[in-house]
Amino acid sequence: MREKCGVFAAVAENAPRKAYYALLALQHRGQESAGISVWKHGIRTVAGRGLVSEVFRDGAIAKLKSRVAIAHVRYSTSGSLNETQPLKTGCCGKSIAVAHNGTLTNFLPLRRHYERLGVKFRHSVDSELLGVSFLWHLRETGDEFEAMRAVFEEVRGAYSAAFLFDGKVLVARDPVGFRPLSYGTGDGHYFASEDSALRLFVDDVRDVRPGEVFLLSEDGVESKVPATEERHGCVFEYIYFARPDSTIDGVNVYSARVRMGEELARESPADGDIIIAVPDSGRAAALGFSRVSGISYSEGLIKNRYIGRTFITPGQFYRELKVKLKLSPVREVIEGKSVVLVDDSIVRGTTMKRIVAMLRKAGAREVHVRIASPPIRHPCYMGVDIPTRHELIAAFGSVEKVRKAIGADSLAYLSVEGLKRAVGRKDLCLACLTGEYPEWAFRF
Numbered sequence: 510m511r512e513k514c515g516v517f518a519a520v521a522e523n524a525p526r527k528a529y530y531a532l533l534a535l536q537h538r539g540q541e542s543a544g545i546s547v548w549k550h551g552i553r554t555v556a557g558r559g560l561v562s563e564v565f566r567d568g569a570i571a572k573l574k575s576r577v578a579i580a581h582v583r584y585s586t587s588g589s590l591n592e593t594q595p596l597k598t599g600c601c602g603k604s605i606a607v608a609h610n611g612t613l614t615n616f617l618p619l620r621r622h623y624e625r626l627g628v629k630f631r632h633s634v635d636s637e638l639l640g641v642s643f644l645w646h647l648r649e650t651g652d653e654f655e656a657m658r659a660v661f662e663e664v665r666g667a668y669s670a671a672f673l674f675d676g677k678v679l680v681a682r683d684p685v686g687f688r689p690l691s692y693g694t695g696d697g698h699y700f701a702s703e704d705s706a707l708r709l710f711v712d713d714v715r716d717v718r719p720g721e722v723f724l725l726s727e728d729g730v731e732s733k734v735p736a737t738e739e740r741h742g743c744v745f746e747y748i749y750f751a752r753p754d755s756t757i758d759g760v761n762v763y764s765a766r767v768r769m770g771e772e773l774a775r776e777s778p779a780d781g782d783i784i785i786a787v788p789d790s791g792r793a794a795a796l797g798f799s800r801v802s803g804i805s806y807s808e809g810l811i812k813n814r815y816i817g818r819t820f821i822t823p824g825q826f827y828r829e830l831k832v833k834l835k836l837s838p839v840r841e842v843i844e845g846k847s848v849v850l851v852d853d854s855i856v857r858g859t860t861m862k863r864i865v866a867m868l869r870k871a872g873a874r875e876v877h878v879r880i881a882s883p884p885i886r887h888p889c890y891m892g893v894d895i896p897t898r899h900e901l902i903a904a905f906g907s908v909e910k911v912r913k914a915i916g917a918d919s920l921a922y923l924s925v926e927g928l929k930r931a932v933g934r935k936d937l938c939l940a941c942l943t944g945e946y947p948e949w950a951f952r953f
């Protein structure tokens with residue numbers, strides 16, 4: 510599973526350079542491309558494929574000078590790989606750059622609607638529609654907030670987005686708050702998908718409310734929030750995507766993950782000698798499991814942090830080599846032990862199967878797998894790349910069938926109720942776990 514993107518916006522001194530540092534802090538949200546757009550007598554963009562450090566090498570950032578910038582890291586779930594963001598488009602005689610995290614559920618019918626009205630789209634990615642819809646309604650209403658209100662009424666799905674146009678920045682979060690977005694203020698105004706990226710620059714940080722719109726210009730900042738009560742924050746931000754040091758809608762991610770492990774230990778205890786985590790994703794939950802169970806936590810798997818993205822020759826031997834390159838067991842910790850292995854989730858099951866086999870080869874007497882989220886059984890239409898149902902190991906079978914497939918001695922998942930208690934929010938999107946999709950996203 511992969512998050513689609515991370516966004517950033519700033520109106521501050523050295524905005525492009527700050528955008529670069531913020532993108533480094535958001536790199537975990539997308540590694541396929543990165544880009545920064547600034548306003549300097551028009552939109553200027555530097556973007557490319559690769560990691561932030563690869564795209565902005567050789568002083569590329571020094572070429573961008575402005576107090577106004579929006580920025581983006583991307584993992585593509587729609588459009589072509591070459592469609593980096595911020596993407597530039599135009600409508601109604603104006604140009605706009607768009608940085609977007611999420612997926613639009615009514616993209617195709619709405620795009621056809623605008624095409625019938627004569628709009629010529631330049632890209633295949635859904636994010637362009639946000640910019641087009643905004644500019645269309647801006648021409649109709651002459652007011653940025655009214656235009657964005659019309660976008661909210663028209664565009665369904667998940668969007669935390671930043672627009673750059675006419676020397677101004679508009680930042681908005683969709684009316685039900687699927688994807689996170691934070692606002693920080695101090696020596697300027699800053700927005701980022703996660704507050705941990707804002708704390709590089711300012712301490713006064715808060716969540717952008719669902720449906721909240723900010724308009725920033727040289728004249729200052731103005732914001733408006735519509736009266737919406739419906740919320741559907743993505744639970745996978747807490748389970749896996751977000752950085753542990755981020756706080757989303759008032760809930761710290763690390764603390765939520767520890768509580769997921771605690772709930773899991775209460776619901777599904779395991780008779781083991783040691784608890785180990787799949788690094789890094791299972792670490793906080795493993796600590797929580799250890800606290801409640803009283804079984805000591807050890808580092809039994811070591812992650813190689815330096816191999817980065819690797820090209821692996823197809824074939825079974827090389828696939829196994831890839832897992833061995835990334836993870837290796839500490840034989841002295843594992844040998845002769847009944848191991849409780851904690852991870853955040855199982856998607857296809859192939860990696861978990863290899864890890865269980867690796868632990869057995871390193872001498873584990875038993876391997877009990879505990880997963881700090883419920884089984885993933887359904888696709889996501891709100892900005893997260895989840896394999897098709899046929900590829901999801903838990904989509905059709907029982908927990909016992911998954912246990913057999915991964916070769917564990919026992920397997921248990923956290924329940925949906927346990928997950929909700931751990932996060933401490935009742936207003937979560939849980940659709941990939943329950944199959945109950947928030948109606949708002951499909952009301953069109």
Ligand code: SF4
Pocket residue numbers: 687742743744745746888889890891892893938939940941942
């Ligand atoms: S379906 Fe799952 S991954 Fe998608 S927004 Fe909802 S909780 Fe997040």
